[in-house]
Amino acid sequence: MREGISMSGLALEGITKQFGSFTAVEEVTLAVPHGTFVCLLGPSGCGKTTLLRMIAGLETPSDGHIRLDGADITGLPTHRRDFGMVFQSLALFPHLNVADNIAYALRIRGVPAEQRRRRVEELLQLVHLPGYAERPVARLSGGQRQRVAIARALAVSPKLFLLDEPLSALDAKLREAMQVELRQLQQKLGITTIVVTHDQREAMTMADLVVVMGEGRIRQAASPIEIYRRPADSFVADFIGSTNLLEVARDGQGRAVVAGVALSGLALPEGVAQARLSVRPEDVHLTAPGDGRLTGTVTFLRDLGGTIETYVEVAGTTVVAVSTPRERPDVAAGATVGVLLPPEHCVVLRQ
Ligand code: ATP
Numbered sequence: 001m002r003e004g005i006s007m008s009g010l011a012l013e014g015i016t017k018q019f020g021s022f023t024a025v026e027e028v029t030l031a032v033p034h035g036t037f038v039c040l041l042g043p044s045g046c047g048k049t050t051l052l053r054m055i056a057g058l059e060t061p062s063d064g065h066i067r068l069d070g071a072d073i074t075g076l077p078t079h080r081r082d083f084g085m086v087f088q089s090l091a092l093f094p095h096l097n098v099a100d101n102i103a104y105a106l107r108i109r110g111v112p113a114e115q116r117r118r119r120v121e122e123l124l125q126l127v128h129l130p131g132y133a134e135r136p137v138a139r140l141s142g143g144q145r146q147r148v149a150i151a152r153a154l155a156v157s158p159k160l161f162l163l164d165e166p167l168s169a170l171d172a173k174l175r176e177a178m179q180v181e182l183r184q185l186q187q188k189l190g191i192t193t194i195v196v197t198h199d200q201r202e203a204m205t206m207a208d209l210v211v212v213m214g215e216g217r218i219r220q221a222a223s224p225i226e227i228y229r230r231p232a233d234s235f236v237a238d239f240i241g242s243t244n245l246l247e248v249a250r251d252g253q254g255r256a257v258v259a260g261v262a263l264s265g266l267a268l269p270e271g272v273a274q275a276r277l278s279v280r281p282e283d284v285h286l287t288a289p290g291d292g293r294l295t296g297t298v299t300f301l302r303d304l305g306g307t308i309e310t311y312v313e314v315a316g317t318t319v320v321a322v323s324t325p326r327e328r329p330d331v332a333a334g335a336t337v338g339v340l341l342p343p344e345h346c347v348v349l350r351q
Helices: 046-054 098-102 104-108 112-125 143-154 172-189 200-204 224-229 236-240
Strands: 010-019 024-034 037-041 063-068 083-086 162-164 193-199 209-214 217-222 243-248 255-258 261-267 274-279 285-287 294-302 310-314 318-325 336-340 348-349
Touching: 010 046, 010 348, 024 046, 024 063, 024 217, 037 172, 037 200, 046 083, 046 162, 046 193, 046 336, 083 143, 098 104, 098 112, 104 112, 143 172, 172 200, 172 224, 172 348, 193 200, 200 217, 200 224, 209 224, 209 236, 217 236, 236 243, 236 274, 236 348, 243 318, 294 318, 310 336, 310 348
Parallel strands: 037 193, 037 209, 083 162, 162 193
Antiparallel strands: 010 024, 010 063, 209 217, 243 255, 243 274, 255 261, 274 348, 285 336, 294 310, 294 336, 310 318
16 A cells, blocks of 8 residues: 555545546646635546545545545545535435525434524525525525535535535626625635636635646646746646747857847756747837847737737747737837747646
């Protein structure tokens, strides 16, 4: 048996899941300290839900171990894990009212009626639904239903709170509001929480730790800002926010050369002849054309009110620069401009 990587909190050690010959999750190793809000993020089919289901005990890993506070829980049945779950497959009981839905697990555990009533009141306060105890769930809005599902999952003060795309059925406005609410709730309770989402904005809003997955593997696990500022590879850079990905080569002096221009202040490590450079659109500066900088032609301006995107063609590649109305570039389509890529904002990516 392998050594536990962390005694306190949740530890995933080399978790693999195969369905027949297909590998849905491959060698996932991750340490989640107590009180952390984790978002499992990635495109459809990358294995997020399968990983969450293994943590929940709804699926058995083909290989690897899951530990909680050092104890191996890999084979422990779901009902003995004491986890709170909000999964699409665990819909609210339609024939029960709000209070009975929330108190369901408490009733099964034989908690006395008066204690259950008080706990339901407390949880309804927590999810901003005071006074809704007697309401049939059929008469709730989508957002209210999700709040009740969250309250139901929290009723027994779970050790781990697991949610699979909890906000995906809500409209954009409500979804954004609920992201903030969910984060605030988690911080208030200090509960270790793992949420599956394919929405990078959602992950950036809520998570302490973003785990980007691709084809069953962890591509990067770090804080939202680290993932955004220092993406590990092109997959992560492209998946999180939008970015400019440029081919870069190393010249004889080790300088980074993009479209025939050596960028001052940026070097490629020895042994790396070619790589890709990620530069966020808000970091690209447009200037007058001049020596020692990239030159391009403005092809399109997209004015979104709050931000302005300028599309510049540089040696056959489109570079996007984003600015605010206050710093609006004084250019029109067809203009020749200089394109400045500040070295401190250029990230050389693994291919
Ligand atoms: P989505 O965002 O679309 O829900 P996901 O990242 O959550 O995607 P999973 O549901 O974990 O992805 O599925 C990962 C892969 O494993 C997919 O290719 C899926 O078809 C496959 N898979 C999942 N469950 C099973 C199963 N029970 N039997 C066979 N293949 C499965």
